[in-house]
Amino acid sequence: MTNILEVQNLVKNYGDFQAVKGVSFNIEEGEIFSLLGPNGAGKTTTISMLSTLYTPTSGDAVVGGHSVTKDPMAVRGVIGVVPQDLALYEDLTARENLIFWGQMYNLSGKSLNIRVDEVLEQIGLTDKAKNRVKTFSGGMKRRVNIGVGLLHKPRLLFMDEPTVGIDPQSRRAILDTVKDLNKQGMTLLYTTHYMEEAEELSNRVGIIDHGELIAIGTQKELTQQVGQAETLVLHVSENDDSEALAKSLKGIQGVQQAEAVDHEVSIVCAEAEDVLAAVVTKANERGIKIRSIDIREPNLEAVFLHLTGRALRD
Amino acid sequence: MLKTFLIGIKDLRLAFRDRAALILMLAAPFVLTLGLGLVTGRFSSNNNSGLSDIPVIIVNLDNEQLGDALTDVFTSEELANLMEPAIGSDPEAARKSIDEDEAAAVVIIPEGFTRSIIPQQGDFNNPAETVKIEVYANPSRPTGAGIVKAIVDEFLSRVNEGSLSGSVSILQLMLSGRITPQQAEAAGLAMTEQLQTNPTDSALAITINSSTANGEEVKFDILAYLAPGMALMFLMYTVSYGGRSILAEKTQGTLPRLLVSPTSSTQILGGKVFGIFLTGAAQMLILIGASSLFFQLKWGDPIGVVILVLAAVFGATGWGMFITAMARTPAQVASVGSAIMLIFGIMGGSFISLDQMPPAIQTFSKITPNAWALDGFTTLALGGTLTNLSTPITALLSMGMILFLVSVVLFGKKNLVQK
Numbered sequence: 001m002t003n004i005l006e007v008q009n010l011v012k013n014y015g016d017f018q019a020v021k022g023v024s025f026n027i028e029e030g031e032i033f034s035l036l037g038p039n040g041a042g043k044t045t046t047i048s049m050l051s052t053l054y055t056p057t058s059g060d061a062v063v064g065g066h067s068v069t070k071d072p073m074a075v076r077g078v079i080g081v082v083p084q085d086l087a088l089y090e091d092l093t094a095r096e097n098l099i100f101w102g103q104m105y106n107l108s109g110k111s112l113n114i115r116v117d118e119v120l121e122q123i124g125l126t127d128k129a130k131n132r133v134k135t136f137s138g139g140m141k142r143r144v145n146i147g148v149g150l151l152h153k154p155r156l157l158f159m160d161e162p163t164v165g166i167d168p169q170s171r172r173a174i175l176d177t178v179k180d181l182n183k184q185g186m187t188l189l190y191t192t193h194y195m196e197e198a199e200e201l202s203n204r205v206g207i208i209d210h211g212e213l214i215a216i217g218t219q220k221e222l223t224q225q226v227g228q229a230e231t232l233v234l235h236v237s238e239n240d241d242s243e244a245l246a247k248s249l250k251g252i253q254g255v256q257q258a259e260a261v262d263h264e265v266s267i268v269c270a271e272a273e274d275v276l277a278a279v280v281t282k283a284n285e286r287g288i289k290i291r292s293i294d295i296r297e298p299n300l301e302a303v304f305l306h307l308t309g310r311a312l313r314d
Numbered sequence: 315m316l317k318t319f320l321i322g323i324k325d326l327r328l329a330f331r332d333r334a335a336l337i338l339m340l341a342a343p344f345v346l347t348l349g350l351g352l353v354t355g356r357f358s359s360n361n362n363s364g365l366s367d368i369p370v371i372i373v374n375l376d377n378e379q380l381g382d383a384l385t386d387v388f389t390s391e392e393l394a395n396l397m398e399p400a401i402g403s404d405p406e407a408a409r410k411s412i413d414e415d416e417a418a419a420v421v422i423i424p425e426g427f428t429r430s431i432i433p434q435q436g437d438f439n440n441p442a443e444t445v446k447i448e449v450y451a452n453p454s455r456p457t458g459a460g461i462v463k464a465i466v467d468e469f470l471s472r473v474n475e476g477s478l479s480g481s482v483s484i485l486q487l488m489l490s491g492r493i494t495p496q497q498a499e500a501a502g503l504a505m506t507e508q509l510q511t512n513p514t515d516s517a518l519a520i521t522i523n524s525s526t527a528n529g530e531e532v533k534f535d536i537l538a539y540l541a542p543g544m545a546l547m548f549l550m551y552t553v554s555y556g557g558r559s560i561l562a563e564k565t566q567g568t569l570p571r572l573l574v575s576p577t578s579s580t581q582i583l584g585g586k587v588f589g590i591f592l593t594g595a596a597q598m599l600i601l602i603g604a605s606s607l608f609f610q611l612k613w614g615d616p617i618g619v620v621i622l623v624l625a626a627v628f629g630a631t632g633w634g635m636f637i638t639a640m641a642r643t644p645a646q647v648a649s650v651g652s653a654i655m656l657i658f659g660i661m662g663g664s665f666i667s668l669d670q671m672p673p674a675i676q677t678f679s680k681i682t683p684n685a686w687a688l689d690g691f692t693t694l695a696l697g698g699t700l701t702n703l704s705t706p707i708t709a710l711l712s713m714g715m716i717l718f719l720v721s722v723v724l725f726g727k728k729n730l731v732q733k
Contacts, residue, residue: 051574076576087567089324092332103320104575148571 003161004029004078004156004187012045018046022059022312025165027156027189029168032182033281035191036300037208038312043191044084046208047158050189051081064155077106080130082146084161084191089136094125094144098151105152115151122180123147124173141169148178156187163197171295175200195312207304214307223298226306229256232267232279233294238286246306248286252278261311268305317577321585322592325559329552329593332504333639338551341595342603343544350540353610367398368458369417376402378428384447384469390423396461399717409450418458419681421466431473447510451670457536538695539613539667542600545601546684547659553598553627554651556590557605562644583725587718590634594627614694618703622694628686629710632694633658639724659684686710689693 005027011019020042024094027033035043048054050061052072061068064078069146088097098116102108107115120126123143128136135146143160149157159178162172178201182188198205199219207215209224215222236242242260249258249267254275257268272295283290296302304312329335371390372382388399400417401410408420424445449466451459563569563586572582602619605611613619637654641647659677661664662684668676679685690706 048570053570053574073576073578075576079574081571081574083567083571085567087571089328089568091328092324096327100320100324101575104317104572104577106576161459 002029003027005061005063005189007046007050007061008048008059010049010061011057012042012049012054013057019211020049020056021213022209023213024059025206025213025216027187029155029187030182030185032178032190032201033204034205035189035208036193036195036198036200036205036304036312037059038231038310040194041193041208042211043193043208044160045211047189047191049080051079051158052076066280067310071308076154078155080149080157082157082159082162083147084164086141086145088133088141088144088148090276093130093132094136095129096119097144098147101148101170102151107152113156114201115153119147119150122150122193123177137170139166139173142166142170142174143177146174150181154186156189157181159188159190161191161193163192163194193312195304205302207307209304209308215303219300222300222303226268226302227270227296229268229270229271229298229302229306231296231299231302231305232269232272232276233296234265234279234283234290235292235294235302236263236265236283237289237291238263240286241286245283245286245288248282249279252282255279257305259305259311266301266305266311268302315357315458316485316496317581318584318588321572321582322588325556325586325589326592326596328559329555330596335555339548339555339593339603340600343541343548343601347537347541347544347605347609350544351537354533356612368396368455369398369400370458370462371400371402371411371417371420373403373405373408373422374420375405375425376423376427377425379422380428380431380473384421384423384466387465387469392547393465410640412452415452415455418452418455419462420448420450421462422450424448457539457667460669463669464667500558534580535611535695537605537609538613539692540611541601541605541611541658542613542688542691543664543684545598546630546656546662546687547664548596549594549627549630550633550655550658550684551651552628553590554637554647554655556586556593556631557634557638557641558644558647558651559589560586561641561647562639565644583722587635590631591627594630595624598623598627612695613691614697615699618690618694618698618700622687622690622703622707625707625710625714626683626690627681628714629686629717630714632721634716635721636717636724639721639728658684661685663688680709681713683710685714 003026007023007025010020010023011018023042023046025033033175035046037043045054049056050063050068052068052075056069059153060070063075066074066078068075086094089100092100095116098119099112102112102116117126120129125140125143125148127150128140132225133141138143146159146162151161162178163174175197178188178190182201186200190197202219203217204216205222206213215225234245236245240263242263246258246260246265247266249255249265252275254271255267256270257266259266267275267279275292280290301312304310329339370388374385376382386512387393388397389401402411402420403420405420411417420596424447426445427447430445447466447470449459449463451457451463487657516634530658558585560569565574569582571580599620602613602623606613633654634651638647641650657680661671661679662668662682663671663679668679668685668688671679686706686709690703693702693706
């Protein structure tokens with residue numbers, strides 16, 4: 001497999017603040033690569049540099065053989081971008097939006113019309129093509145937003161958190177679209193802070209936090225870093241102090257990590273059964289009512305917790 | 315180039331789909347023109363001119379060549395439809411008539427006016443004091459008073475030209491050695507005699523172009539002033555609306571999306587400017603078409619109108635770009651744009667003729683596209699053609715070019731995308 005993207009020590013500074021700190025990774029042609037990290041980790045800044053929107057402070061990336069710093073216009077012909085926020089003209093119809101953006105990607109005439117029809121069908125909006133985008137639901141707008149990125153059949157598609165803020169049905173449709181595109185041969189760089197999406201879609205995952213790529217590999221390779229650890233998840237009452245409980249649990253023998261997010265306490269341990277009794281006792285001592293308990297096999301959430309000491313949703 | 319055109323067309327389409335923008339671009343100037351037309355009586359008679367029989371009192375205390383010539387202008391056949399002159403002899407009584415709203419203005423030609431312009435024998439060593447014609451205007455009839463003042467200004471301008479050319483001629487004769495300084499007075503008197511034999515020849519007379527090249531009679535229509543005034547004021551709204559869309563595209567994410575497509579920054583900025591220009595031109599041409607259709611307004615030479623519209627929109631587009639380049643958010647462009655629309659509308663003569671304004675405001679008006687374009691539209695309405703529009707068109711194009719260049723520099727410093 002050849003690399004369609006090679007990122008070399010990419011850095012982005014805003015004054016004294018370093019948003020991206022020397023990120024390096026490759027993406028092979030035909031794979032789905034996810035950048036997984038919490039909000040503010042540097043995912044969007046990284047994609048913005050790779051898509052030539054921002055100029056890197058230092059480092060470079062080669063997309064389809066073209067440098068993002070030396071030949072940005074050539075890079076733009078190779079890539080498609082689906083931005084995190086909707087980037088559409090709401091007073092234009094879905095079809096008019098696609099026609100306009102197709103023209104910006106040098107499509108014209110009959111081939112443009114044919115391609116627009118194909119994309120409308122692909123995103124399931126053929127019957128709504130003549131409706132103005134502002135009349136669409138959030139999910140339908142997201143689909144048009146994705147459709148724009150597909151018009152010119154890019155070799156590498158950047159998708160920046162495309163499922164944020166939409167209903168479960170639309171999210172399912174988008175995830176299925178991503179898988180379909182990959183089956184058709186398109187390479188994707190997908191950013192998300194949803195561990196489940198990265199697990200479902202990706203051939204490989206890069207975990208990014210505070211502007212640094214802290215781990216990279218297949219899901220199996222990454223979970224092996226945690227060892228055979230399991231994650232015990234306690235669901236506590238809304239009125240209880242989950243953070244105080246998490247702190248107290250760290251002292252229990254066998255507990256490797258304990259973090260509270262909202263009303264859940266995640267405990268990383270070698271064997272959940274070994275610590276379960278002590279955990280429940282500790283909760284009772286603090287007067288905390290446990291509503292339910294989940295035992296999870298090693299996953300990317302656990303990897304993130306293991307690597308950073310924080311939950312992914314922090 | 316093609317992408318620049320496509321971006322411009324897209325912006326034109328978006329502007330004409332925005333109901334709020336349409337109200338301010340088209341409905342507001344149209345309704346205001348209609349309202350002002352009703353106020354000025356434009357729609358109350360069968361007279362197409364809208365302005366006629368403006369009552370004016372002439373008090374000629376000079377009773378010499380130039381005073382008589384000015385009186386003749388107001389009583390001439392050419393102005394018979396426009397003016398209703400009355401000859402008075404007492405300045406105080408005439409002023410009182412104005413205070414009692416019996417006339418639009420009084421023109422008081424003081425004693426010695428002719429002598430202050432055309433020296434008599436012996437005056438070369440003791441020049442007469444400069445005296446001024448007084449136009450006592452009725453503030454409740456600003457338009458009529460403005461027209462009277464415009465006629466007097468034009469007359470004085472011609473008189474000054476004649477006086478200046480006489481002085482220059484004498485000076486040239488002395489410098490070239492054709493006459494001695496001692497002969498200067500005699501030569502001046504000879505010129506004066508020539509003037510006196512025909513005081514209303516082309517050097518001094520008011521000439522009002524009263525017919526077109528086709529021989530069609532042209533009457534001044536008050537709407538020919540009001541309609542472009544309103545259209546130009548709301549043109550400033552349109553250009554700030556267009557400028558606002560540059561910053562709005564940034565906040566709505568379409569500008570970054572354009573910048574990651576194979577489209578250069580120059581094409582994008584060019585397209586946005588072209589969009590503002592197209593929208594402004596479409597607005598002006600629709601308003602001109604509508605006022606011609608519904609008000610039977612004759613704007614004048616069609617080629618001149620189109621060229622002047624394009625120049626006016628170019629100048630206004632420069633302002634739209636400049637406001638945008640100075641602002642940080644779309645809301646700032648909207649508020650500053652609205653303020654400038656009103657200031658330029660007032661200072662540029664959209665509501666009150668610039669002749670009625672203090673000299674300082676008349677000077678300030680030169681930075682507004684409204685003033686230059688109104689000047690051009692009035693010229694066309696009075697029968698002028700493209701050849702008479704060189705000054706306003708040059709001013710508007712220069713204004714647009716300078717503001718555009720300044721804006722490009724400011725945009726370059728601002729960096730619209732990079733955080």
